[in-house]
Amino acid sequence: MAILLLLLYLLVIVIALFSIKLIKIVKQDNINKTIDFLRKFLLVIGVAMLLVYISLFIVAIINISESEYVYVMFVKLIIHTIYYISIFTLAKKLLDNLNNDIIFEEENVESIKKIGSNFIYLGVVEIITGLVLGIFNILSDSSWKEFRLETNPTVILFLIIGNILLIISYILKKAIEIYKENQLTI
Protein backbone atom coordinates (compact mmCIF):
# COMPACT_ATOMS: atom_id res chain seq x y z
CA MET A 1 0.00 0.00 0.00
CA ALA A 2 2.87 2.38 0.84
CA ILE A 3 4.40 1.83 -2.61
CA LEU A 4 1.06 2.63 -4.29
CA LEU A 5 0.80 5.81 -2.26
CA LEU A 6 4.34 6.81 -3.19
CA LEU A 7 3.53 6.15 -6.85
CA LEU A 8 0.46 8.35 -6.55
CA TYR A 9 2.47 11.22 -5.05
CA LEU A 10 5.09 10.95 -7.79
CA LEU A 11 2.43 11.05 -10.50
CA VAL A 12 0.76 14.06 -8.94
CA ILE A 13 4.11 15.92 -8.84
CA VAL A 14 4.84 15.05 -12.50
CA ILE A 15 1.36 16.23 -13.57
CA ALA A 16 1.76 19.48 -11.61
CA LEU A 17 5.16 20.16 -13.24
CA PHE A 18 3.79 19.44 -16.71
CA SER A 19 0.83 21.76 -16.09
CA ILE A 20 3.13 24.65 -15.11
CA LYS A 21 5.26 24.02 -18.21
CA LEU A 22 2.12 23.94 -20.39
CA ILE A 23 1.01 27.38 -19.16
CA LYS A 24 4.50 28.76 -19.98
CA ILE A 25 4.44 27.30 -23.50
CA VAL A 26 0.87 28.52 -24.21
CA LYS A 27 2.01 32.04 -23.24
CA GLN A 28 4.72 31.90 -25.94
CA ASP A 29 1.93 31.72 -28.59
CA ASN A 30 3.80 29.26 -30.80
CA ILE A 31 1.14 26.88 -32.23
CA ASN A 32 3.47 24.09 -33.40
CA LYS A 33 5.39 24.05 -30.13
CA THR A 34 2.14 24.11 -28.14
CA ILE A 35 0.66 21.21 -30.13
CA ASP A 36 3.83 19.21 -29.65
CA PHE A 37 3.78 19.82 -25.93
CA LEU A 38 0.04 19.11 -25.67
CA ARG A 39 0.69 15.69 -27.19
CA LYS A 40 3.30 14.92 -24.55
CA PHE A 41 1.04 16.34 -21.87
CA LEU A 42 -1.83 14.13 -23.00
CA LEU A 43 0.42 11.08 -22.98
CA VAL A 44 1.68 11.80 -19.45
CA ILE A 45 -1.82 12.45 -18.11
CA GLY A 46 -3.15 9.34 -19.87
CA VAL A 47 -0.42 7.04 -18.53
CA ALA A 48 -0.63 8.60 -15.06
CA MET A 49 -4.38 8.11 -14.89
CA LEU A 50 -4.06 4.56 -16.13
CA LEU A 51 -1.49 3.78 -13.41
CA VAL A 52 -3.68 5.38 -10.75
CA TYR A 53 -6.67 3.36 -11.91
CA ILE A 54 -4.63 0.14 -12.00
CA SER A 55 -3.56 0.78 -8.38
CA LEU A 56 -7.19 1.41 -7.42
CA PHE A 57 -8.24 -1.78 -9.25
CA ILE A 58 -5.73 -3.80 -7.21
CA VAL A 59 -6.90 -2.27 -3.92
CA ALA A 60 -10.58 -2.81 -4.86
CA ILE A 61 -10.06 -6.45 -5.90
CA ILE A 62 -8.23 -7.23 -2.63
CA ASN A 63 -11.12 -5.82 -0.60
CA ILE A 64 -14.06 -6.70 -2.86
CA SER A 65 -15.51 -9.34 -0.53
CA GLU A 66 -15.54 -6.89 2.37
CA SER A 67 -18.69 -5.00 1.45
CA GLU A 68 -21.09 -4.13 -1.35
CA TYR A 69 -19.69 -0.60 -1.30
CA VAL A 70 -16.31 -1.83 -2.62
CA TYR A 71 -18.08 -3.84 -5.34
CA VAL A 72 -20.00 -0.78 -6.57
CA MET A 73 -16.82 1.31 -6.48
CA PHE A 74 -15.05 -1.38 -8.51
CA VAL A 75 -17.75 -1.29 -11.22
CA LYS A 76 -17.58 2.50 -11.19
CA LEU A 77 -13.81 2.29 -11.75
CA ILE A 78 -14.29 0.03 -14.80
CA ILE A 79 -16.85 2.39 -16.35
CA HIS A 80 -14.69 5.44 -15.58
CA THR A 81 -11.68 3.77 -17.22
CA ILE A 82 -13.66 3.07 -20.40
CA TYR A 83 -14.80 6.69 -20.60
CA TYR A 84 -11.30 8.03 -19.90
CA ILE A 85 -9.76 5.82 -22.60
CA SER A 86 -12.37 7.13 -25.05
CA ILE A 87 -11.73 10.75 -24.02
CA PHE A 88 -7.94 10.41 -24.42
CA THR A 89 -8.25 8.67 -27.81
CA LEU A 90 -10.57 11.39 -29.13
CA ALA A 91 -8.36 14.17 -27.74
CA LYS A 92 -5.33 12.64 -29.47
CA LYS A 93 -7.31 12.47 -32.74
CA LEU A 94 -8.20 16.17 -32.37
CA LEU A 95 -4.56 17.10 -31.83
CA ASP A 96 -3.52 15.08 -34.90
CA ASN A 97 -6.14 16.88 -36.99
CA LEU A 98 -4.98 20.22 -35.67
CA ASN A 99 -1.40 19.32 -36.51
CA ASN A 100 -2.41 18.31 -40.06
CA ASP A 101 -4.47 21.52 -40.55
CA ILE A 102 -7.75 19.57 -40.65
CA ILE A 103 -9.87 22.16 -38.87
CA PHE A 104 -13.26 22.74 -40.44
CA GLU A 105 -14.31 19.11 -40.61
CA GLU A 106 -17.40 17.37 -39.27
CA GLU A 107 -15.05 14.78 -37.74
CA ASN A 108 -13.79 17.37 -35.22
CA VAL A 109 -17.34 18.39 -34.29
CA GLU A 110 -18.20 14.76 -33.61
CA SER A 111 -15.04 14.22 -31.55
CA ILE A 112 -15.68 17.28 -29.35
CA LYS A 113 -19.33 16.31 -28.98
CA LYS A 114 -18.34 12.79 -27.91
CA ILE A 115 -15.78 14.08 -25.39
CA GLY A 116 -18.43 16.44 -23.96
CA SER A 117 -21.00 13.63 -23.73
CA ASN A 118 -18.45 11.35 -22.04
CA PHE A 119 -17.81 13.96 -19.35
CA ILE A 120 -21.55 14.25 -18.74
CA TYR A 121 -21.81 10.45 -18.52
CA LEU A 122 -18.95 10.44 -15.99
CA GLY A 123 -20.96 12.81 -13.80
CA VAL A 124 -24.10 10.69 -14.22
CA VAL A 125 -22.18 7.51 -13.28
CA GLU A 126 -21.02 9.20 -10.06
CA ILE A 127 -24.59 10.11 -9.13
CA ILE A 128 -26.06 6.70 -10.10
CA THR A 129 -23.52 4.71 -8.05
CA GLY A 130 -24.49 6.70 -4.96
CA LEU A 131 -28.19 6.15 -5.66
CA VAL A 132 -27.80 2.40 -6.30
CA LEU A 133 -25.97 1.90 -3.01
CA GLY A 134 -28.53 4.01 -1.17
CA ILE A 135 -31.55 2.15 -2.56
CA PHE A 136 -30.09 -1.30 -1.89
CA ASN A 137 -29.12 -0.35 1.63
CA ILE A 138 -32.58 0.98 2.37
CA LEU A 139 -34.12 -2.25 1.02
CA SER A 140 -31.80 -4.43 3.05
CA ASP A 141 -31.64 -4.29 6.81
CA SER A 142 -28.63 -2.05 6.95
CA SER A 143 -27.74 -0.10 10.04
CA TRP A 144 -27.20 3.09 8.04
CA LYS A 145 -30.35 4.11 6.20
CA GLU A 146 -29.10 6.99 4.13
CA PHE A 147 -28.49 7.76 0.49
CA ARG A 148 -24.82 7.74 -0.26
CA LEU A 149 -25.33 10.43 -2.86
CA GLU A 150 -22.09 11.60 -4.34
CA THR A 151 -21.97 15.33 -3.87
CA ASN A 152 -18.28 15.94 -4.35
CA PRO A 153 -17.23 18.82 -6.63
CA THR A 154 -16.00 16.46 -9.38
CA VAL A 155 -19.63 15.64 -10.31
CA ILE A 156 -20.36 19.31 -10.94
CA LEU A 157 -17.00 19.73 -12.67
CA PHE A 158 -17.73 16.81 -15.03
CA LEU A 159 -21.14 18.27 -15.92
CA ILE A 160 -19.75 21.79 -16.49
CA ILE A 161 -16.84 20.57 -18.67
CA GLY A 162 -19.25 18.35 -20.64
CA ASN A 163 -21.66 21.21 -21.26
CA ILE A 164 -18.90 23.63 -22.29
CA LEU A 165 -17.50 21.07 -24.75
CA LEU A 166 -20.97 20.51 -26.23
CA ILE A 167 -21.32 24.28 -26.70
CA ILE A 168 -17.88 24.41 -28.36
CA SER A 169 -18.87 21.56 -30.69
CA TYR A 170 -21.95 23.52 -31.81
CA ILE A 171 -19.84 26.67 -32.30
CA LEU A 172 -17.47 24.64 -34.48
CA LYS A 173 -20.41 23.20 -36.41
CA LYS A 174 -21.71 26.70 -37.10
CA ALA A 175 -18.17 27.80 -38.07
CA ILE A 176 -17.94 24.92 -40.57
CA GLU A 177 -21.25 26.00 -42.14
CA ILE A 178 -20.00 29.60 -42.46
CA TYR A 179 -16.65 28.35 -43.81
CA LYS A 180 -18.39 26.23 -46.45
CA GLU A 181 -20.62 29.14 -47.47
CA ASN A 182 -17.52 31.34 -47.79
CA GLN A 183 -15.81 28.72 -49.92
CA LEU A 184 -18.83 28.61 -52.27
CA THR A 185 -18.97 32.42 -52.51
CA ILE A 186 -15.34 32.64 -53.47
Place this chain on the structure above:
Amino acid sequence: MQRLVKAIAAISLIILLTFFLIPIKLDTEKIIKQNLSNDELVSNMGLDPSKLLHSQKKIIKSENLSYLREFKEDSLIAESVNPYLFQRTWSVDRFLLDYEGDSTIDTAAYLFIDPEGNYHVMYNYRFKLLKNDHNHFTLDFSRHHNLQLVNYETYLIYKDKEYYSDVSYNFNLNEKKFFMPIPRFSQYFKYPSISGFYHFKFLNIGEYESSFFSLVIKTYDYVQKQNNHIVLGFNSFRNNPNDLIRYVPTSLSIIYKEDN
Protein backbone atom coordinates in the same frame (compact mmCIF):
# COMPACT_ATOMS: atom_id res chain seq x y z
CA MET B 1 -18.46 2.06 -26.32
CA GLN B 2 -21.85 3.11 -24.95
CA ARG B 3 -23.07 -0.44 -25.49
CA LEU B 4 -20.11 -1.81 -23.52
CA VAL B 5 -20.80 0.56 -20.62
CA LYS B 6 -24.50 -0.28 -20.68
CA ALA B 7 -23.68 -4.00 -20.72
CA ILE B 8 -21.27 -3.64 -17.75
CA ALA B 9 -23.81 -1.54 -15.82
CA ALA B 10 -26.63 -4.03 -16.52
CA ILE B 11 -24.50 -7.08 -15.61
CA SER B 12 -23.22 -5.50 -12.40
CA LEU B 13 -26.75 -4.47 -11.42
CA ILE B 14 -27.96 -8.04 -11.99
CA ILE B 15 -25.04 -9.36 -9.89
CA LEU B 16 -25.85 -6.81 -7.18
CA LEU B 17 -29.51 -7.85 -7.23
CA THR B 18 -28.46 -11.51 -7.00
CA PHE B 19 -26.27 -10.74 -4.00
CA PHE B 20 -29.20 -8.91 -2.47
CA LEU B 21 -31.55 -11.88 -2.96
CA ILE B 22 -29.12 -14.63 -1.95
CA PRO B 23 -30.12 -16.09 1.42
CA ILE B 24 -27.78 -15.56 4.30
CA LYS B 25 -24.77 -17.87 4.29
CA LEU B 26 -24.86 -19.11 7.83
CA ASP B 27 -24.09 -22.68 8.70
CA THR B 28 -27.46 -24.32 9.46
CA GLU B 29 -25.68 -27.00 11.47
CA LYS B 30 -24.77 -24.32 13.94
CA ILE B 31 -28.36 -23.32 14.69
CA ILE B 32 -28.99 -23.54 18.40
CA LYS B 33 -32.13 -25.55 18.96
CA GLN B 34 -34.80 -24.38 21.31
CA ASN B 35 -35.47 -26.58 24.34
CA LEU B 36 -39.08 -26.16 25.44
CA SER B 37 -38.53 -27.62 28.90
CA ASN B 38 -35.85 -24.99 29.59
CA ASP B 39 -38.24 -22.31 28.34
CA GLU B 40 -40.92 -23.56 30.68
CA LEU B 41 -38.54 -23.59 33.63
CA VAL B 42 -37.41 -20.03 32.94
CA SER B 43 -40.96 -18.88 32.41
CA ASN B 44 -42.02 -20.42 35.76
CA MET B 45 -39.28 -18.36 37.41
CA GLY B 46 -40.94 -15.22 36.09
CA LEU B 47 -38.51 -14.56 33.26
CA ASP B 48 -39.42 -13.94 29.64
CA PRO B 49 -37.80 -16.86 27.71
CA SER B 50 -37.60 -14.81 24.50
CA LYS B 51 -35.21 -12.37 26.16
CA LEU B 52 -32.66 -15.03 27.02
CA LEU B 53 -30.43 -17.06 24.74
CA HIS B 54 -31.01 -20.81 24.59
CA SER B 55 -27.66 -21.62 26.16
CA GLN B 56 -28.38 -19.25 29.04
CA LYS B 57 -31.56 -21.16 29.90
CA LYS B 58 -29.53 -24.34 29.84
CA ILE B 59 -27.04 -22.86 32.31
CA ILE B 60 -29.84 -21.68 34.61
CA LYS B 61 -31.22 -25.22 34.65
CA SER B 62 -27.90 -27.03 35.06
CA GLU B 63 -26.59 -24.75 37.81
CA ASN B 64 -29.94 -24.70 39.58
CA LEU B 65 -30.00 -20.90 39.74
CA SER B 66 -32.85 -19.01 41.36
CA TYR B 67 -33.96 -15.86 39.62
CA LEU B 68 -34.01 -12.70 41.69
CA ARG B 69 -34.52 -9.70 39.45
CA GLU B 70 -34.00 -8.17 36.01
CA PHE B 71 -32.20 -4.85 35.63
CA LYS B 72 -32.33 -2.52 32.66
CA GLU B 73 -30.42 0.47 31.49
CA ASP B 74 -30.85 3.49 33.75
CA SER B 75 -29.64 7.06 33.77
CA LEU B 76 -25.92 7.45 33.51
CA ILE B 77 -24.06 9.20 36.25
CA ALA B 78 -21.14 10.97 34.66
CA GLU B 79 -17.65 10.34 35.91
CA SER B 80 -17.60 13.78 37.51
CA VAL B 81 -19.86 16.77 38.18
CA ASN B 82 -18.61 18.41 35.04
CA PRO B 83 -17.31 15.62 32.79
CA TYR B 84 -15.81 18.10 30.37
CA LEU B 85 -13.55 19.63 32.99
CA PHE B 86 -12.84 17.00 35.60
CA GLN B 87 -12.80 13.27 35.60
CA ARG B 88 -11.88 10.52 37.89
CA THR B 89 -8.57 8.90 37.19
CA TRP B 90 -10.08 5.52 36.43
CA SER B 91 -12.62 6.82 33.91
CA VAL B 92 -12.36 6.31 30.17
CA ASP B 93 -10.66 9.31 28.57
CA ARG B 94 -13.20 12.16 28.77
CA PHE B 95 -12.48 13.27 25.22
CA LEU B 96 -13.70 9.93 23.93
CA LEU B 97 -17.09 9.99 25.60
CA ASP B 98 -20.25 11.30 23.99
CA TYR B 99 -22.77 11.83 26.77
CA GLU B 100 -25.42 13.16 24.37
CA GLY B 101 -25.38 10.22 21.94
CA ASP B 102 -27.84 7.33 21.76
CA SER B 103 -26.44 3.89 22.33
CA THR B 104 -27.20 1.19 19.75
CA ILE B 105 -26.62 -1.66 22.20
CA ASP B 106 -29.58 -3.25 23.98
CA THR B 107 -28.49 -4.38 27.39
CA ALA B 108 -30.08 -6.16 30.30
CA ALA B 109 -28.78 -7.89 33.39
CA TYR B 110 -30.32 -10.75 35.32
CA LEU B 111 -29.48 -11.47 38.92
CA PHE B 112 -29.57 -15.03 40.23
CA ILE B 113 -28.53 -16.79 43.37
CA ASP B 114 -27.19 -20.31 43.54
CA PRO B 115 -27.87 -22.90 46.30
CA GLU B 116 -24.57 -21.93 48.01
CA GLY B 117 -25.75 -18.33 48.33
CA ASN B 118 -23.44 -16.86 45.69
CA TYR B 119 -24.84 -14.20 43.40
CA HIS B 120 -24.75 -14.77 39.65
CA VAL B 121 -25.13 -11.99 37.09
CA MET B 122 -25.94 -12.62 33.46
CA TYR B 123 -25.29 -9.56 31.38
CA ASN B 124 -26.95 -9.65 27.94
CA TYR B 125 -26.17 -7.41 24.97
CA ARG B 126 -27.46 -7.18 21.44
CA PHE B 127 -26.51 -4.95 18.52
CA LYS B 128 -26.26 -4.87 14.75
CA LEU B 129 -23.24 -6.47 13.13
CA LEU B 130 -20.31 -4.10 13.02
CA LYS B 131 -16.84 -4.33 11.59
CA ASN B 132 -15.14 -3.42 14.83
CA ASP B 133 -15.03 -5.05 18.23
CA HIS B 134 -14.45 -2.00 20.39
CA ASN B 135 -17.76 -2.18 22.25
CA HIS B 136 -17.05 -2.99 25.85
CA PHE B 137 -18.32 -2.71 29.38
CA THR B 138 -16.83 -2.24 32.80
CA LEU B 139 -17.84 -3.56 36.20
CA ASP B 140 -17.80 -1.63 39.46
CA PHE B 141 -18.75 -3.47 42.61
CA SER B 142 -18.02 -3.46 46.28
CA ARG B 143 -15.19 -5.51 47.66
CA HIS B 144 -17.63 -7.71 49.53
CA HIS B 145 -17.35 -10.24 46.73
CA ASN B 146 -14.76 -11.89 44.57
CA LEU B 147 -15.45 -11.80 40.86
CA GLN B 148 -15.34 -14.97 38.81
CA LEU B 149 -16.12 -15.14 35.11
CA VAL B 150 -18.02 -18.37 34.50
CA ASN B 151 -18.32 -18.05 30.73
CA TYR B 152 -19.20 -15.79 27.83
CA GLU B 153 -20.84 -16.65 24.53
CA THR B 154 -21.69 -14.74 21.37
CA TYR B 155 -24.27 -15.68 18.75
CA LEU B 156 -25.30 -14.35 15.39
CA ILE B 157 -29.04 -13.75 15.30
CA TYR B 158 -30.87 -13.75 12.00
CA LYS B 159 -34.65 -14.05 11.63
CA ASP B 160 -35.05 -15.15 15.27
CA LYS B 161 -32.60 -18.01 14.88
CA GLU B 162 -29.46 -18.31 16.93
CA TYR B 163 -26.26 -19.33 15.14
CA TYR B 164 -23.32 -20.46 17.17
CA SER B 165 -20.13 -18.54 16.52
CA ASP B 166 -16.76 -19.48 17.85
CA VAL B 167 -15.19 -16.32 19.21
CA SER B 168 -12.65 -15.96 21.92
CA TYR B 169 -10.24 -13.39 23.19
CA ASN B 170 -7.84 -12.98 26.04
CA PHE B 171 -8.64 -10.51 28.75
CA ASN B 172 -7.44 -9.53 32.14
CA LEU B 173 -10.03 -10.20 34.80
CA ASN B 174 -8.41 -7.70 37.17
CA GLU B 175 -9.08 -4.82 34.75
CA LYS B 176 -12.84 -5.50 34.94
CA LYS B 177 -13.13 -4.33 31.34
CA PHE B 178 -14.79 -6.80 28.98
CA PHE B 179 -15.11 -6.54 25.23
CA MET B 180 -18.04 -7.73 23.18
CA PRO B 181 -16.38 -10.03 20.66
CA ILE B 182 -17.50 -9.83 17.02
CA PRO B 183 -17.72 -13.01 14.94
CA ARG B 184 -16.18 -12.70 11.51
CA PHE B 185 -19.01 -12.45 9.03
CA SER B 186 -19.25 -10.61 5.77
CA GLN B 187 -21.92 -10.97 3.12
CA TYR B 188 -23.34 -8.30 0.83
CA PHE B 189 -26.51 -6.69 2.18
CA LYS B 190 -26.85 -9.08 5.10
CA TYR B 191 -26.70 -7.65 8.58
CA PRO B 192 -27.36 -10.19 11.31
CA SER B 193 -27.48 -9.06 14.89
CA ILE B 194 -24.97 -10.03 17.48
CA SER B 195 -26.27 -11.24 20.77
CA GLY B 196 -24.20 -12.47 23.62
CA PHE B 197 -23.93 -12.74 27.34
CA TYR B 198 -21.40 -12.78 30.11
CA HIS B 199 -21.99 -14.96 33.13
CA PHE B 200 -20.33 -13.71 36.30
CA LYS B 201 -20.27 -15.36 39.67
CA PHE B 202 -19.73 -13.28 42.79
CA LEU B 203 -18.21 -15.42 45.50
CA ASN B 204 -18.93 -14.47 49.08
CA ILE B 205 -16.06 -13.37 51.24
CA GLY B 206 -16.78 -15.00 54.59
CA GLU B 207 -16.40 -12.00 56.87
CA TYR B 208 -19.06 -9.91 55.12
CA GLU B 209 -22.81 -10.21 55.14
CA SER B 210 -24.10 -11.47 51.80
CA SER B 211 -27.69 -10.22 51.93
CA PHE B 212 -26.84 -7.11 49.95
CA PHE B 213 -25.50 -6.97 46.43
CA SER B 214 -24.56 -3.98 44.34
CA LEU B 215 -23.01 -3.76 40.89
CA VAL B 216 -22.75 -1.03 38.25
CA ILE B 217 -22.19 -2.05 34.64
CA LYS B 218 -21.16 0.72 32.28
CA THR B 219 -21.46 -0.07 28.60
CA TYR B 220 -19.40 1.83 26.04
CA ASP B 221 -20.87 1.82 22.54
CA TYR B 222 -18.14 2.51 20.01
CA VAL B 223 -19.17 5.16 17.49
CA GLN B 224 -17.06 6.07 14.51
CA LYS B 225 -17.96 9.65 13.78
CA GLN B 226 -18.60 10.66 10.21
CA ASN B 227 -15.34 11.49 8.56
CA ASN B 228 -15.59 14.87 6.90
CA HIS B 229 -13.17 15.11 4.05
CA ILE B 230 -12.86 18.46 2.34
CA VAL B 231 -11.04 18.39 -0.97
CA LEU B 232 -9.47 21.49 -2.48
CA GLY B 233 -7.74 20.39 -5.67
CA PHE B 234 -5.04 17.95 -4.69
CA ASN B 235 -5.07 19.23 -1.11
CA SER B 236 -7.55 17.88 1.34
CA PHE B 237 -8.54 18.42 4.93
CA ARG B 238 -9.89 15.83 7.30
CA ASN B 239 -11.08 15.69 10.87
CA ASN B 240 -8.55 15.43 13.59
CA PRO B 241 -8.18 11.64 13.98
CA ASN B 242 -7.98 12.04 17.76
CA ASP B 243 -11.42 13.56 17.71
CA LEU B 244 -13.08 10.87 15.60
CA ILE B 245 -13.64 8.04 18.03
CA ARG B 246 -16.28 8.39 20.62
CA TYR B 247 -17.99 6.01 22.96
CA VAL B 248 -21.60 6.44 23.98
CA PRO B 249 -21.71 5.40 27.63
CA THR B 250 -24.75 3.84 29.28
CA SER B 251 -25.17 2.59 32.77
CA LEU B 252 -26.94 -0.32 34.38
CA SER B 253 -27.17 -0.53 38.17
CA ILE B 254 -27.93 -3.67 40.10
CA ILE B 255 -28.83 -3.02 43.70
CA TYR B 256 -30.40 -5.87 45.62
CA LYS B 257 -31.16 -6.46 49.26
CA GLU B 258 -32.62 -9.75 50.35
CA ASP B 259 -35.48 -8.27 52.40
CA ASN B 260 -36.42 -6.00 49.51
